[in-house]
Amino acid sequence: MNTVVDIQGLSKSFGSHEVLKDINFSVNKGEVVTIIGSSGSGKSTLLRCVNLLEKPSGGQIIYNGENILDDKHNVHQYRKNLGMVFQSFNLFNNHNVLGNCVVGQIKVLKRSKEEAEKIAKKYLRVVGMEAYVEAKPRQLSGGQKQRVAIARALSMEPDVMLFDEPTSALDPEMVGEVLKVMKELAGTGLTMLIVTHEMEFAREVSDRVVFMDKGVIAEEGTPEQLFNNPKMERTKAFLQRTR
Numbered sequence: 001m002n003t004v005v006d007i008q009g010l011s012k013s014f015g016s017h018e019v020l021k022d023i024n025f026s027v028n029k030g031e032v033v034t035i036i037g038s039s040g041s042g043k044s045t046l047l048r049c050v051n052l053l054e055k056p057s058g059g060q061i062i063y064n065g066e067n068i069l070d071d072k073h074n075v076h077q078y079r080k081n082l083g084m085v086f087q088s089f090n091l092f093n094n095h096n097v098l099g100n101c102v103v104g105q106i107k108v109l110k111r112s113k114e115e116a117e118k119i120a121k122k123y124l125r126v127v128g129m130e131a132y133v134e135a136k137p138r139q140l141s142g143g144q145k146q147r148v149a150i151a152r153a154l155s156m157e158p159d160v161m162l163f164d165e166p167t168s169a170l171d172p173e174m175v176g177e178v179l180k181v182m183k184e185l186a187g188t189g190l191t192m193l194i195v196t197h198e199m200e201f202a203r204e205v206s207d208r209v210v211f212m213d214k215g216v217i218a219e220e221g222t223p224e225q226l227f228n229n230p231k232m233e234r235t236k237a238f239l240q241r242t243r
């Protein structure tokens with residue numbers, strides 16, 4: 001198995017509040033892993049620790065066989081390998097759609113403007129937003145903004161894409177278009193780690209599902225195991241609540 005990111009014994013505290021406790025899991029190349037769990041269980045903090053938007057309090061993040069939490073590792077270098085899509089899109093409002101998808105490529109990856117635009121257009125096509133290159137974010141619907149945010153992250157051609165509840169801020173009629181794009185991406189062999197409340201989607205796209213409860217991984221398995229045959233009482237209780 002070709003492991004991309006391996007999380008070992010990860011913990012995170014904010015002051016005396018221990019939000020993540022002894023988290024162990026890995027994401028393999030080409031795998032789609034979803035993280036589910038109640039609000040406040042630590043899902044966002046875990047994703048933010050994986051891409052070092054938060055500094056873990058303990059444990060290891062092994063990437064390409066090395067612990068990137070060692071001081072000698074360059075955080076910026078590591079983060080180039082991870083794409084992140086947030087609940088709230090976080091587009092640059094002063095840039096148009098194309099601009100949003102090229103700035104990172106030019107600044108961080110040092111690509112030429114021409115090359116960056118070519119790559120951006122390729123991924124805007126993937127998410128069905130190629131007709132909107134000139135549009136400003138304020139002219140777009142939530143679903144369109146989120147698809148641009150996905151294209152922006154893909155344009156960096158990361159090893160892993162991280163999604164933190166990408167449809168939670170959307171009006172219900174726009175959830176489907178974003179999930180459709182994500183399902184298509186999952187089918188291309190892209191490595192994805194997704195926090196979601198969309199249980200049907202998780203069941204459909206996941207190779208593995210991780211259930212978090214109160215800062216720990218309570219249970220992990222295939223969608224079939226976790227949704228149809230949960231072992232833990234707290235998994236059962238959570239799934240009951242989401243029905």
Ligand code: ADP
Pocket residue numbers: 014019037038039040041042043044045046
């Ligand atoms: P989830 O994404 O599963 O809803 P979060 O990771 O956002 O959960 O939050 C887990 C817990 O960590 C919550 O109790 C939250 O209040 C706390 N928390 C998250 N971020 C911070 C922060 N920057 N400072 C203090 N507490 C935080």
Ligand code: MG
Pocket residue numbers: 043044045165
């Ligand atoms: Mg969250």
